[in-house]
Amino acid sequence: MRGKMRGRGICFSVAFVFLAGLMFVLFSPAQAAEPKTILIGDSNPLTGGGAYWGIGSKNALDLAMDKCNKAGGVTIKGQQYLFKIIHEDDKYKGSEAVKAINKLIFTDKVQFIVGPLGTAAVKAVQPITEAQKMVMIIDTYAGPDILRNMNYTFRAMVPPTHFAPSFFKWVKDKHPQLKTLIHIAANDATGWGATNGDNDACHALGMKVLGSEFFERGSTDFTAMVTRILSQNPDFLSMGGSPPGEAALLIKQAREMGYKGRIIHSGMLEPSQLGPIAGWENIEGIIQTGIGPEGPGVPKAMKQYFIDYEAKYGNVNSFAPYIYDMFDILVMGIKKANSLDSTKVRDAIEQMDEFDTIWGKARWGGKELYGNNHQLFRPTPVSIIKDKKLICLEMVTPQEVPPPSQEWHNRK
Amino acid sequence: MSNPLKIFTSLGALAAMLMLPWVITDPRYRDLIITMGIYFILASGLRLIMSVGQVSFAQAAFWGIGAYSSAILVMKAGLSFWLSLPLSGIISAFIALLIGYPCLRLKGPYFFIITMSFGEVARLVFTSWIDLFGGTNGISGIPAPDPITISGVFSISFPPRGVEFYYLLMLLIIVSFFVMYRIERSHFGKACGAIREFDDLAASLGINIMRHSIILFVVGCFFAGIAGSFYAHYMTYIGPGYFSFHESLLFLIIAVIGGTESIFGIIIGAVLLTILPEFTREAKQFESIIYGAFVLVVLLFMPSGIWGMLKKIFRIKPLSKSYI
Amino acid sequence: MAFLEIRDLAKNFGGLEAINRLSFHVSQGEILGVIGPNGAGKTTLFNLISGHLKPSRGNIIFQGEDITAEKPHAIARRGIVRTFQSSSLFDSKTVMENLLVAFHLEARSGFWDSVFPTRSVRDVNAGLDEKAIDLLDFLGLSRSRNETVKNLPHGHRRSLGIAMALAASPELLMLDEPVGGMNPREKEEMTALIGKIRQQGKTILIVEHNMRVVMSLCDRIIVLNFGNKIAEGSPAEIKNDPEVIKAYLGRKHYAD
Ligand SMILES: Nc1ncnc2c1ncn2[C@@H]1O[C@H](COP(=O)(O)OP(=O)(O)OP(=O)(O)O)[C@@H](O)[C@H]1O
Numbered sequence: 001m002r003g004k005m006r007g008r009g010i011c012f013s014v015a016f017v018f019l020a021g022l023m024f025v026l027f028s029p030a031q032a033a034e035p036k037t038i039l040i041g042d043s044n045p046l047t048g049g050g051a052y053w054g055i056g057s058k059n060a061l062d063l064a065m066d067k068c069n070k071a072g073g074v075t076i077k078g079q080q081y082l083f084k085i086i087h088e089d090d091k092y093k094g095s096e097a098v099k100a101i102n103k104l105i106f107t108d109k110v111q112f113i114v115g116p117l118g119t120a121a122v123k124a125v126q127p128i129t130e131a132q133k134m135v136m137i138i139d140t141y142a143g144p145d146i147l148r149n150m151n152y153t154f155r156a157m158v159p160p161t162h163f164a165p166s167f168f169k170w171v172k173d174k175h176p177q178l179k180t181l182i183h184i185a186a187n188d189a190t191g192w193g194a195t196n197g198d199n200d201a202c203h204a205l206g207m208k209v210l211g212s213e214f215f216e217r218g219s220t221d222f223t224a225m226v227t228r229i230l231s232q233n234p235d236f237l238s239m240g241g242s243p244p245g246e247a248a249l250l251i252k253q254a255r256e257m258g259y260k261g262r263i264i265h266s267g268m269l270e271p272s273q274l275g276p277i278a279g280w281e282n283i284e285g286i287i288q289t290g291i292g293p294e295g296p297g298v299p300k301a302m303k304q305y306f307i308d309y310e311a312k313y314g315n316v317n318s319f320a321p322y323i324y325d326m327f328d329i330l331v332m333g334i335k336k337a338n339s340l341d342s343t344k345v346r347d348a349i350e351q352m353d354e355f356d357t358i359w360g361k362a363r364w365g366g367k368e369l370y371g372n373n374h375q376l377f378r379p380t381p382v383s384i385i386k387d388k389k390l391i392c393l394e395m396v397t398p399q400e401v402p403p404p405s406q407e408w409h410n411r412k
Numbered sequence: 413m414s415n416p417l418k419i420f421t422s423l424g425a426l427a428a429m430l431m432l433p434w435v436i437t438d439p440r441y442r443d444l445i446i447t448m449g450i451y452f453i454l455a456s457g458l459r460l461i462m463s464v465g466q467v468s469f470a471q472a473a474f475w476g477i478g479a480y481s482s483a484i485l486v487m488k489a490g491l492s493f494w495l496s497l498p499l500s501g502i503i504s505a506f507i508a509l510l511i512g513y514p515c516l517r518l519k520g521p522y523f524f525i526i527t528m529s530f531g532e533v534a535r536l537v538f539t540s541w542i543d544l545f546g547g548t549n550g551i552s553g554i555p556a557p558d559p560i561t562i563s564g565v566f567s568i569s570f571p572p573r574g575v576e577f578y579y580l581l582m583l584l585i586i587v588s589f590f591v592m593y594r595i596e597r598s599h600f601g602k603a604c605g606a607i608r609e610f611d612d613l614a615a616s617l618g619i620n621i622m623r624h625s626i627i628l629f630v631v632g633c634f635f636a637g638i639a640g641s642f643y644a645h646y647m648t649y650i651g652p653g654y655f656s657f658h659e660s661l662l663f664l665i666i667a668v669i670g671g672t673e674s675i676f677g678i679i680i681g682a683v684l685l686t687i688l689p690e691f692t693r694e695a696k697q698f699e700s701i702i703y704g705a706f707v708l709v710v711l712l713f714m715p716s717g718i719w720g721m722l723k724k725i726f727r728i729k730p731l732s733k734s735y736i
Numbered sequence: 737m738a739f740l741e742i743r744d745l746a747k748n749f750g751g752l753e754a755i756n757r758l759s760f761h762v763s764q765g766e767i768l769g770v771i772g773p774n775g776a777g778k779t780t781l782f783n784l785i786s787g788h789l790k791p792s793r794g795n796i797i798f799q800g801e802d803i804t805a806e807k808p809h810a811i812a813r814r815g816i817v818r819t820f821q822s823s824s825l826f827d828s829k830t831v832m833e834n835l836l837v838a839f840h841l842e843a844r845s846g847f848w849d850s851v852f853p854t855r856s857v858r859d860v861n862a863g864l865d866e867k868a869i870d871l872l873d874f875l876g877l878s879r880s881r882n883e884t885v886k887n888l889p890h891g892h893r894r895s896l897g898i899a900m901a902l903a904a905s906p907e908l909l910m911l912d913e914p915v916g917g918m919n920p921r922e923k924e925e926m927t928a929l930i931g932k933i934r935q936q937g938k939t940i941l942i943v944e945h946n947m948r949v950v951m952s953l954c955d956r957i958i959v960l961n962f963g964n965k966i967a968e969g970s971p972a973e974i975k976n977d978p979e980v981i982k983a984y985l986g987r988k989h990y991a992d
């Protein structure tokens with residue numbers, strides 16, 4: 001009896017599967033053409049030292065991708081495409097970035113690349129991406145040679161060289177009493193880059209750079225440095241290129257030892273990272289270029305972006321807004337090229353006129369400095385820490401040709 | 413030496429090496445194989461000094477010294493790569509001599525710690541001497557090796573990440589394997605093993621511990637320098653982050669996991685530790701846990717490494733009884 | 737000129753005077769015994785002579801040359817070779833491998849010899865195999881030559897230790913308790929072996945607790961106590977020295 005039942009069960013199943021298969025074969029051709037997938041590779045530090053940036057990048061890119069896919073993706077020559085981003089961890093190291101990019105290009109067969117954000121990582125992978133004619137949109141601060149002679153690399157991050165002149169011009173206009181400064185930065189490539197860019201800008205604006213100080217990453221005692229600073233008593237401390245941890249300790253010690261002047265940071269300092277260490281009262285009034293959801297200067301699109309990001313991830317990542325547009329730029333390029341051919345997309349991106357980003361109007365430029373127009377120019381925020389919050393006051397436009405460079409980090 | 417089995421195996425290995433690029437055409441895997449080869453040279457250099465029972469934590473620093481030397485010799489002094497390749501090895505070896513002479517008097521953890529400090533000093537020098545080493549920006553645009561031309565007959569050039577690099581590296585591997593293998597099988601090598609096992613007894617038999625240790629250290633660093641030179645021109649970009657103590661640790665793990673007793677252990681270690689991270693890549697944040705667990709399991713259950721275990725299972729005996 | 741001369745030798749570990757202003761000599765071809773209670777400083781004396789320890793003061797003169805400051809390997813090269821009290825060997829290696837390493841001074845064992853072994857390097861080193869086998873025959877160890885050393889019985893370990901010392905072709909052989917821990921038969925064999933070695937014209941310095949062995953082998957004996965030499969003379973003289981009896985021989989368990 002039981003055996004019979006089982007036999008009948010098998011019969012039914014086979015029949016069902018057969019019928020289902022038949023239906024599938026019969027009805028599928030009638031459907032519209034399936035959308036195809038465009039693969040984008042993202043190499044960023046998801047673990048280790050740069051993980052905060054890497055995870056912010058990943059989230060921002062996914063957010064942008066979801067929005068685009070929901071709106072139907074792109075249609076190229078009548079064929080609909082949706083996007084898929086493959087994220088790889090480069091551990092903020094050049095050698096790992098090479099492995100990640102190799103996997104993305106040769107195994108996953110991605111068509112475009114965004115990231116990586118470390119200078120070492122970008123320089124390590126460029127020989128591959130350029131040879132493979134792979135459009136790569138990067139977000140690193142590094143020097144001019146990251147774009148020079150590179151045919152497929154675009155930079156969607158505005159480095160201090162370009163925004164420092166506008167930022168400090170704003171400072172000069174709004175606070176004309178700030179005439180002398182001492183620059184403080186970490187003793188590394190980012191620190192030197194910021195020192196040179198900031199000091200060049202201030203110098204060109206007629207401010208007086210009294211000195212440039214450097215500390216090792218991980219330092220905790222800045223007494224000697226602060227003593228030197230106090231003896232010169234500059235109108236403001238320019239702290240671009242100081243990472244948040246060290247900056248917080250330095251601000252605390254400077255204030256405790258009696259420094260009364262203004263503190264200005266040409267980069268971004270999250271109040272929530274700074275306050276608990278530096279003391280909330282000590283960070284009031286710091287002028288910087290970070291962005292948050294609040295303030296009269298925040299563009300409308302940026303406000304919406306912050307709402308969307310928080311809705312999806314439940315937090316705020318101060319690095320993510322810098323990445324968000326990279327995806328849209330790529331999509332605009334693909335649409336404009338009406339092709340997936342990387343050289344055509346490259347040309348299309350190069351030829352993009354002014355376009356909208358969450359920061360406001362943006363365009364490509366940089367020919368004078370880099371030999372090609374692969375550098376993004378978009379507005380930079382000027383923000384102030386007020387009542388423990390980052391308030392964006394205004395957006396300023398970066399300068400395409402920076403003032404003459406003086407190599408301040410080589411001076412004693 | 414005239415063992416037919418040995419000749420057969422060597423020829424087989426050589427043929428496999430020559431054919432490999434035809435089998436594995438994917439640039440990603442070729443790059444991984446090249447990475448493997450570089451790791452092999454570095455870890456087998458490290459194994460030399462380990463054969464007298466000393467552990468150096470500066471192998472990555474000497475790799476870096478070779479890499480920077482080569483980049484600077486070619487880009488600033490205008491030398492040909494074919495000259496800078498051996499010179500980089502010699503520079504690394506010379507610095508190893510200067511460091512080794514005072515430091516190899518120290519044993520065990522003391523030597524380990526002092527080499528670790530040296531590695532850190534080297535990294536700081538690369539980072540802070542901007543004019544020469546480019547600071548944290550490193551050196552980019554390192555040119556490919558000059559083409560080898562015998563006019564009218566043939567010409568080999570080195571396109572970026574091309575298969576030519578693979579063959580050049582295989583040549584370097586064969587040279588280093590040859591040297592390491594000969595050392596292992598020789599009286600010199602056996603004396604080194606004796607030092608590791610019981611240094612006082614070795615010394616009382618007339619074995620000069622200092623001399624042996626220095627030679628091993630210098631030769632190991634020579635090969636690290638050579639690997640560095642190759643790496644610099646293969647990558648075309650180097651920065652101080654490439655030669656940190658993480659890398660020294662990796663070479664140590666390769667040597668210990670594979671087994672330091674024989675050069676074949678190093679081959680196993682280099683292959684495994686290059687491939688493993690590619691498999692665990694999908695595991696994302698669990699990657700380091702898997703990696704750590706793997707290392708731990710091998711260390712716990714195979715104290716003489718994977719080669720040591722294979723040797724036990726298959727009862728692999730040395731091919732001939734006397735040393736060269 | 738004495739073969740080996742110890743002049744005013746002293747070694748202290750912190751406050752402890754392990755060897756206290758010791759002077760004596762060894763003549764060529766003789767067997768000199770060193771006896772004394774546990775902790776008397778006998779092994780320390782060996783370590784000083786072989787260069788494994790540096791003396792606090794005093795000199796060691798070998799064949800007219802001061803070798804006090806030299807490294808162990810250099811002293812071995814001069815022909816002073818010692819065995820270790822604990823019969824320590826290269827435990828993970830076979831008997832043959834141990835012995836081949838011990839031929840280090842005779843082997844062509846330089847770095848370049850190893851990387852590029854010339855005809856002559858190969859010939860010299862191949863010759864060592866035969867020498868090693870001869871030596872194993874001489875010591876009655878040839879049957880265990882492929883045995884891993886850590887599996888050897890105690891007596892064989894001692895013999896191998898001596899074989900290895902002999903492989904380094906010593907002029908002066910220093911044996912630290914060669915029959916320690918052996919059964920009576922092994923003791924007898926070892927005593928006979930040391931006699932044979934002496935007949936080959938080697939000079940021997942021997943530390944031993946076993947009185948029968950010492951008395952039968954040695955030409956002369958010196959007695960140490962707390963780092964001081966308390967007596968020196970022929971076996972007969974030592975046996976009857978009241979100071980020695982009081983410090984050392986009087987104690988029962990050494991009488992055997
Ligand atoms: N490296 C050392 N550091 C400190 N003290 C030592 C050292 N070597 C030996 N001693 C001490 O020196 C003294 C002499 O030791 P030594 O080993 O020479 O005695 P010994 O005569 O060989 O004794 P035994 O008959 O037990 O072998 C002992 O008190 C010992 O504890």
Ligand SMILES: [Mg+2]
Nearest residue numbers: 778779780821
């Ligand atoms: Mg003793």
